[in-house]
Amino acid sequence: MLVTQKTQYALRAIFELAKHRDRGLRKISDIAQAQAIPERFLEVILSQLKRSGFVTSKRGYHGGYRLVPPPERISVGDILRFMEQSDHPLHCIACISRCKCPLDGGCAFRPMWNQIEDAIYHIYDRTTIQDLVNNETGCAAAVNG
Amino acid sequence: MLVTQKTQYALRAIFELAKHRDRGLRKISDIAQAQAIPERFLEVILSQLKRSGFVTSKRGYHGGYRLVPPPERISVGDILRFMEQSDHPLHCIACISRCKCPLDGGCAFRPMWNQIEDAIYHIYDRTTIQDLVNNETGCAAAVNG
């Protein structure tokens, strides 16, 4: 629910792999450099992402990471949900934030939190990694005239 | 953008004042008890909220806090925006989370973050404090049969 720095890195790593997908494996160090992510930290993140099945890796000389499904079949929601679940296995459905679930004002606030959660994930789920890549090329075109 | 514990307390305090509005001033200690908020912390929060103009206070014997506008004319968005701005004067418009605004993947992610922000505030802005109060009475009715 909460988009941490780590989650943003995860998203950017996937994004980077998507752009590179048809050119084979990509090294951690290259991804780190391209996306300005601390390399050592990225190691942790990518090996976590492996467990989602969205990426695979190969070790050694021509090793690296690779995005498995085509980017148009992965949504941002898929990635965020995976990161969320693997970092916070117990999750408070009513809450938008890092949440300790107190009274919550009884149930007065719950409908609103639920609306927010739905609205957020609606957007995450309909946004594919390919959409993000397209955004960038659109933007580059705009910048370069 | 990020709903912290403090912001939730602020919202619950306003909610409590709304319920009590026609009965005059309400003491910090009573609000704290009713909403399960640490009293000393609530002092800080309420005196911060005073600067928004949504609440006023009076000291001394029969002192306490009071909600100024009618609850149907205050939106959740009003409160959240005020808290957000007074806690984080510099705010990154592109970001949903605690954000350090790095590359952000160029502008690839920005449209999505903007959509999220708009969607969230659309809900916050259309939800009034009175709506929350109504939720609760509706819920109590459901519970009590």
Added chain:
DNA sequence: TTTTTCTTGACTAATACAGTCGAGAAAATT
């Protein structure tokens, strides 16, 4: 057999958030 690159888990550091505290100033009460 050397180099490269991922793998794993434990470790440390930084920061933001949460909450506390003490001394003081109005306002009413007695």
Added chain:
DNA sequence: AATTTTCTCGACTGTATTAGTCAAGAAAAA
């Protein structure tokens, strides 16, 4: 006037989460 109540203000501390590091090892290719 003295006392009690309640808000006021700013500085202070603790703590949990997040962020990030490190070292030793294992596969894969050269």
